[in-house]
Amino acid sequence: MKYAKFLLALPVLCFALFISSCVQESDPIQEDVVEEGFQGELSADQIDMVESLDYNLEDAVLQDFVYPDGTTEKQYIIEGDIAMTIEEFEKLQASPEELEATIRQYRTYNLCDAPQTINVIGYTGGGGYGLTNKMQTALGWAINNYNNINTSLSFTLTYGTNFNPYDIVVYRVPNGQVGGVAGFPDSNGNPYKWVQIFSGMDNYNTNTNEHVITHEIGHCVGMRHTDWWNRASCGGGSESANPDGAVHVSGTPTNIDWNSVMLACFGSNEDGEFGFYDKVALEYLY
Numbered sequence: 515m516k517y518a519k520f521l522l523a524l525p526v527l528c529f530a531l532f533i534s535s536c537v538q539e540s541d542p543i544q545e546d547v548v549e550e551g552f553q554g555e556l557s558a559d560q561i562d563m564v565e566s567l568d569y570n571l572e573d574a575v576l577q578d579f580v581y582p583d584g585t586t587e588k589q590y591i592i593e594g595d596i597a598m599t600i601e602e603f604e605k606l607q608a609s610p611e612e613l614e615a616t617i618r619q620y621r622t623y624n625l626c627d628a629p630q631t632i633n634v635i636g637y638t639g640g641g642g643y644g645l646t647n648k649m650q651t652a653l654g655w656a657i658n659n660y661n662n663i664n665t666s667l668s669f670t671l672t673y674g675t676n677f678n679p680y681d682i683v684v685y686r687v688p689n690g691q692v693g694g695v696a697g698f699p700d701s702n703g704n705p706y707k708w709v710q711i712f713s714g715m716d717n718y719n720t721n722t723n724e725h726v727i728t729h730e731i732g733h734c735v736g737m738r739h740t741d742w743w744n745r746a747s748c749g750g751g752s753e754s755a756n757p758d759g760a761v762h763v764s765g766t767p768t769n770i771d772w773n774s775v776m777l778a779c780f781g782s783n784e785d786g787e788f789g790f791y792d793k794v795a796l797e798y799l800y
């Protein structure tokens with residue numbers, strides 16, 4: 515079966531960084547996790563989840579981030595589809611010694627306050643930024659994914675154009691690309707507000723749209739890519755779409771969860787549902 519893989523965003527610029535390899539190593543850091551206070555009965559996937567709260571900055575790109583009204587702001591995109599303001603990004607460019615501490619602090623405040631009701635709006639305005647009917651359906655399914663698991667976050671959903679009062683705004687970006695972009699919670703415990711769904715998703719079915727929206731909302735509440743350290747789902751760390759050979763389980767690390775909705779790259783026939791360990795991770799965090 516042909517199984518095309520798509521990045522959840524396509525970087526347009528390369529940006530060299532002098533970041534210590536400490537954030538890029540793929541070796542397990544279980545000892546560090548324990549030292550940080552996560553003792554107990556963590557499964558391998560839970561450890562992966564905690565590990566994955568660190569950042570891989572090596573492929574960050576600076577690009578225009580567009581809002582539903584068409585205005586833009588320069589932001590960094592890390593790991594393919596995670597938006598970060600320049601101020602937030604520069605905070606992560608500290609010296610290697612400071613970086614580790616910064617990341618740990620950052621992880622802490624990059625989670626949403628809980629319990630919390632998160633009000634979501636699917637944008638239906640014009641200019642190409644309104645969600646299609648298919649995307650609106652997919653958004654409803656994605657919100658159901660989150661409301662059907664056992665966390666202290668609850669989500670409401672409406673559709674319309676008055677997005678200012680809402681916690682998360684899901685909108686279409688008419689760029690012809692396939693995928694989406696979101697970001698991480700802010701320092702006040704709020705989810706990231708903006709979820710972009712690229713217009714190329716028009717060509718994929720509702721389940722695959724559900725997958726991308728569920729994935730991006732996962733970022734909004736602090737979820738990282740399950741395979742952030744090697745982007746195995748993208749074909750072994752390539753930043754280019756890799757149409758062949760991306761999903762070869764043999765030879766891949768045993769701690770990759772191929773059922774995760776939070777893998778960095780996705781295929782054209784996703785079911786849109788959480789993997790078992792996605793639920794474990796979310797229920798662990800919230």
Ligand SMILES: [Zn+2]
Pocket residue numbers: 522595596729733739777778
């Ligand atoms: Zn992502």
